[in-house]
Amino acid sequence: MTIVSFTTDYGLADGFVAACHGAILRALPAARIIDVTHLVPPGDVRRGAAVLAQTVPALPRGVHLAVVDPGVGTARRAVALRAAGGHLVGPDNGLLVEAAERLGGVEVAVRLPVPPGTPATFHGRDVFAPAAALLAGGRDLTDLGAPLDPASLVRLPTPHTRLDPDGALEAEVVLVDVFGNVQLAATGALLAEAGLRPPARARLTCDDQHRDLAVGETFGSVAPGDPLLYVDAAGMAALAVRDGDAARTLRLAPGDRVTLRLS
Structure with a gap:
């Protein structure tokens, strides 16, 4: 103690x-x-x-x-x-x-x-x-x-996450780490419920941008410079760019909302 x-x-x-x-x-x-x-x-x-x-x-x-x-x-x-x-x-x-x-x-x-x-x-x-x-x-x-x-006790608002009946998963960006990896509010279990398991491909939508990306388990699941959807060490859905900065590449910051679906 x-x-x-x-x-x-x-x-x-x-x-x-x-x-x-x-x-x-x-x-x-x-x-x-x-x-x-x-x-x-x-x-x-x-x-x-x-x-x-x-x-x-x-x-x-x-x-x-x-x-x-x-x-x-x-x-x-x-x-x-x-x-x-x-x-x-x-x-x-x-x-x-x-x-x-x-x-x-x-x-x-x-x-x-x-x-x-x-x-x-x-x-x-x-x-x-x-x-x-x-x-x-x-x-x-x-x-x-x-x-x-x-x-x-004061409680912070719960970050937005929702799985629509059509399979679209909406999730708020919670954290961006020092590597530029983007953690979402959705759990890995919710990601799986949306059908977004390796080796599927996902379509990411945020405002006016659309991006197709792989669903993988490790950063090595994709080629250098490619984006990746994965479950991080905290058990949360996350976005990365191999050997790069996902937050900068995908123009994402905490509080942004993204939609993910099978592509």
Whole structure:
């Protein structure tokens, strides 16, 4: 339980991440901190939530500290949650709930107090990191703050996905990774239900563009430069271009909607 994972949009150019590490280690010198990423686009709660949710199942049981907090210092709540598979700490802006659900669902939630005189712009260091250290050190969640109804926690809108009776699968773009691979909101099971299994070919439609592409299992399923529809390591439908950048080639970004059907 001394493990603390840490996800933020703080970047690596400043001392924000180190200051939070310091706050944890001063309170709990035995803590083991796993930096998930600090390169979430600034203020992109949705991206942070998706990365966190897809990463926590692979991490050891512990405390998952996440801070993507454009509302820092406002009326948004600071919270700590207990799920079956661990604890989560961060702002109540939708960042934590999907990850908590991946860990078995929120069992208990509390509102963390913000002590008088706390600087309004760095709750990561002054509120969330100390709470994460207490939990990692064995403190009971209910000691940290006033109880909250888990149903009152902020939840992000569910990304759009729909399988039409005619077999067309509509899905929203959720993530674009560093390689330019495009993750969709549709699961691999839904892709299969639409008949889009290897070695089929699919037709991709988005706005005024149409593209035929292979359905495969690996990037090597297609020739260099060719597009591919596949199921990624998170079990989600995804688009790639072998040795290329699918987001750039297909002109796709998070929030876009695509339609896929057998070609």
